Amino acid sequence: MKAFMDLHTHSLAAGHAYSTLLENIDAALAVGIRYLGMSEHGPTSPGGPHEFFFSNYKVIPREYDREELSGRVVPVTGGRLHLLCGVEANICDADGKLDLEERYLQKMDYALASIHPFAFTAGSRKENTLASVRAFQNPYVKILGHPDDGRFPLDYEELVREAKQAHVALEVNNSSLNPRSSRQGGRENIIELLKTCMKYEQPVIMGTDSHMCFAIGKFVETEQLMRELDFPTELVLNYAPENIHKLINITL
Numbered sequence: 214m215k216a217f218m219d220l221h222t223h224s225l226a227a228g229h230a231y232s233t234l235l236e237n238i239d240a241a242l243a244v245g246i247r248y249l250g251m252s253e254h255g256p257t258s259p260g261g262p263h264e265f266f267f268s269n270y271k272v273i274p275r276e277y278d279r280e281e282l283s284g285r286v287v288p289v290t291g292g293r294l295h296l297l298c299g300v301e302a303n304i305c306d307a308d309g310k311l312d313l314e315e316r317y318l319q320k321m322d323y324a325l326a327s328i329h330p331f332a333f334t335a336g337s338r339k340e341n342t343l344a345s346v347r348a349f350q351n352p353y354v355k356i357l358g359h360p361d362d363g364r365f366p367l368d369y370e371e372l373v374r375e376a377k378q379a380h381v382a383l384e385v386n387n388s389s390l391n392p393r394s395s396r397q398g399g400r401e402n403i404i405e406l407l408k409t410c411m412k413y414e415q416p417v418i419m420g421t422d423s424h425m426c427f428a429i430g431k432f433v434e435t436e437q438l439m440r441e442l443d444f445p446t447e448l449v450l451n452y453a454p455e456n457i458h459k460l461i462n463i464t465l
């Protein structure tokens with residue numbers, strides 16, 4: 214199966230990522246990604262972008278391809294790659310409050326919402342789950358990022374049932390499967406998440422969470438785990454380009 218989207222990527226603007234947006238686009242084109250999402254960390258991330266970063270997306274062209282003679286990446290109407298401009302907003306408290314106000318969210322293509330240790334104080338399993346559910350009930354949030362971190366345990370039955378109701382995709386984060394990830398118990402938690410998604414036929418989206426261009430569009434560890442679990446490919450949004458319209462309400 215071929216993945217056509219990677220909606221969880223970071224660039225230099227994150228403060229702890231190492232490629233430019235143009236390098237990310239180049240890498241995405243090289244592996245056949247059609248929908249690349251720039252999901253920069255929200256403003257409470259140390260070293261991350263100021264809110265103004267998210268209000269200037271209007272200057273960024275949205276369609277790209279390679280120039281025939283030089284092979285350089287250029288903006289082209291009708292190009293093979295569509296760029297979506299979003300945010301990985303921080304979930305800040307038990308009410309699911311995000312670190313970016315509606316006036317910014319409403320201008321961008323989509324938001325992921327994630328729990329990170331620098332913005333959220335871990336509570337009980339019930340409290341972490343409630344914070345996540347309330348965050349994705351925000352209509353601008355389309356994806357819950359890396360719900361797999363053992364430092365913030367979640368009730369997967371509750372999470373998946375609520376995600377289904379809210380029509381939100383749960384992310385299977387490829388970088389959480391890296392043994393060097395700072396998240397804890399990623400593999401075990403993702404297995405439980407995937408099994409629960411199978412039970413409720415809840416779609417997932419694979420995200421690389423790339424912090425350098427070489428990782429973009431590559432889901433090797435995730436796909437291997439999904440094969441081991443016989444996870445149905447129909448529930449993986451990345452495999453059909455038209456699924457972008459199920460996820461995000463934009464005309465492309």
Ligand SMILES: [Zn+2]
Pocket residue numbers: 301327329358359
């Ligand atoms: Zn994250």
Ligand SMILES: [Zn+2]
Pocket residue numbers: 221222223301422
């Ligand atoms: Zn991320």
